Amino acid sequence: xxxxxxxxxxxxxxxxxxxxxxxxxxxxxxxxxxxxxxxxxxxxxxxxxxxxxxxxxxxxxxxxxxxxxxxxxxxxxxxxxxxxxxxxxxxxxxxxxxxxxxxxxxxxxxxxxxxxxxxxxxxxxxxxxxxxxxxxxxxxxxxxxxxxxxxxxxxxxxxxxxxxxxxxxxxxxxxxx
Amino acid sequence: xxxxxxxxxxxxxxxxxxxxxxxxxxxxxxxxxxxxxxxxxxxxxxxxxxxxxxxxxxxxxxxxxxxxxxxxxxxxxxxxxxxxxxxxxxxxxxxxxxxxxxxxxxxxxxxxxxxxxxxxxxxxxxxxxxxxxxxxxxxxxxxxxxxxxxxxxxxxxxxxxxxxxxxxxxxxxxxxxxxxxxxxxxxxxxxxxxxxxxxxxxxx
Numbered sequence: 026x027x028x029x030x031x032x033x034x035x036x037x038x039x040x041x042x043x044x045x046x047x048x049x050x051x052x053x054x055x056x057x058x059x060x061x062x063x064x065x066x067x068x069x070x071x072x073x074x075x076x077x078x079x080x081x082x083x084x085x086x087x088x089x090x091x092x093x094x095x096x097x098x099x100x101x102x103x104x105x106x107x108x109x110x111x112x113x114x115x116x117x118x119x120x121x122x123x124x125x126x127x128x129x130x131x132x133x134x135x136x137x138x139x140x141x142x143x144x145x146x147x148x149x150x151x152x153x154x155x156x157x158x159x160x161x162x163x164x165x166x167x168x169x170x171x172x173x174x175x176x177x178x179x180x181x182x183x184x185x186x187x188x189x190x191x192x193x194x195x196x197x198x199x200x201x202x
Numbered sequence: 203x204x205x206x207x208x209x210x211x212x213x214x215x216x217x218x219x220x221x222x223x224x225x226x227x228x229x230x231x232x233x234x235x236x237x238x239x240x241x242x243x244x245x246x247x248x249x250x251x252x253x254x255x256x257x258x259x260x261x262x263x264x265x266x267x268x269x270x271x272x273x274x275x276x277x278x279x280x281x282x283x284x285x286x287x288x289x290x291x292x293x294x295x296x297x298x299x300x301x302x303x304x305x306x307x308x309x310x311x312x313x314x315x316x317x318x319x320x321x322x323x324x325x326x327x328x329x330x331x332x333x334x335x336x337x338x339x340x341x342x343x344x345x346x347x348x349x350x351x352x353x354x355x356x357x358x359x360x361x362x363x364x365x366x367x368x369x370x371x372x373x374x375x376x377x378x379x380x381x382x383x384x385x386x387x388x389x390x391x392x393x394x395x396x397x398x399x400x401x402x403x404x405x406x
Contacts, residue, residue, distance in 0.1 A: 027379075027397075029374060029375065029380065032379040032380065032383075033375075033377055033379065035379075036378060036379035036399065037378075038401040038402075039378035039379060039382070039399070040377065040378040042401070042402055043378060045404070079401075080403075080405070103404055104404075104405070105405065106403060106404065106405035108404070128353070129378070130377060130378075131213065131353065131375070131377045132214070132376060132377055132378055132381060133211065133212060133213045133214070133353040134210075134211065134212040135211045135353055136209050136211070137209065137210045137211070137212060138208060138209055138210075139210070145206065148256070151206075151256055152267065152270050152271075154206060155205065155206065155255075155270045155271075155273075155275060156270060156271045158205055158206055158210075159205075159270075159271070159273060159340065162205075162210065162212065162349075166212070166214070170381070170385070173378070173381055173382075173385075174385055174387045177378075177381075177382045177385070177387075177388065177396070178387065178388070178392070180396075180399065181388065181392045181395040181396050181399070182392075182395075185402075190402055190404070193404055194404055197404055
């Protein structure tokens with residue numbers, strides 16, 4: 026494998042492409058998301074999107090956040106060549122809710138709020154609480170992995186250039202600003 | 203932010219290689235060898251080491267529980283002393299005034315000022331307590347996967363360095379390229395195409 030630091034810089038764009046595709050797939054290809062979640066839950070885009078336009082140097086960053094955030098501005102940034110650098114997501118499965126942000130360059134999970142579990146009231150309860158929390162975190166990690174595998178398989182295929190990119194361009198173009 | 207906090211940050215790693223059997227003892231002894239040191243009342247301004255998940259201020263890997271389910275759970279601790287600049291300036295000014303009075307000189311040479319500053323900083327480091335920062339670590343040994351409950355650059359760099367020094371095993375940060383290359387889901391031709399990828403533009 027390539028040197029990790031070299032690979033990080035050279036293929037940094039993959040993270041932004043993944044998050045942009047993820048937003049597109051959530052809106053236009055729900056069956057892909059459903060398959061990645063193994064029909065267990067629903068993934069939606071949350072209230073914060075950070076976009077970065079690397080066509081400009083230094084790169085321009087646009088942050089759209091808040092409950093009533095105008096995602097039209099984010100679409101406008103996409104139209105100008107920006108890609109998603111950070112995306113807040115909401116995943117719901119049954120009565121359970123997860124909220125988290127994904128950072129494109131590292132795929133790190135930030136601000137991960139898992140479904141509420143019982144408070145730890147004595148040292149004897151720590152082990153159980155840790156196992157429960159790890160299980161809940163794992164659920165999201167596996168979902169992200171599953172989505173990423175779908176993305177990367179698509180990204181290295183001809184379908185990316187022939188179908189997905191035109192589809193994404195049409196999605197951006199059709200967005201109401 | 204710890205694992206049991208209401209809001210968690212996770213940086214993910216692949217662990218390359220295996221440890222000497224019995225693994226539990228090897229891990230416990232290795233962590234103990236690189237346990238966080240106490241720098242309060244000493245000159246060092248920073249210490250990096252391992253600590254226990256449940257008792258981060260009383261690290262003990264040999265008697266406290268390190269294994270939870272299929273995971274090894276412990277923590278990285280980074281203790282730092284931060285002396286506010288204003289405090290250093292105040293103490294330097296007082297020391298410099300004392301030195302001028304003692305020698306009867308009108309000015310202090312740059313070298314002398316530097317010496318006084320170093321002395322002042324050393325004195326303050328002896329008195330100021332270190333602030334501990336604790337980052338939980340979850341190691342799924344069999345899966346070769348490790349999570350650090352922090353996305354702070356400093357914490358991730360400290361983990362990578364200390365982990366190698368402790369276990370002589372490499373950590374590979376999972377970011378888009380490494381996740382793709384190490385996921386085992388790409389065929390050889392797909393892997394070759396991955397290496398040749400260039401950015402996509404949605405403009406226009």
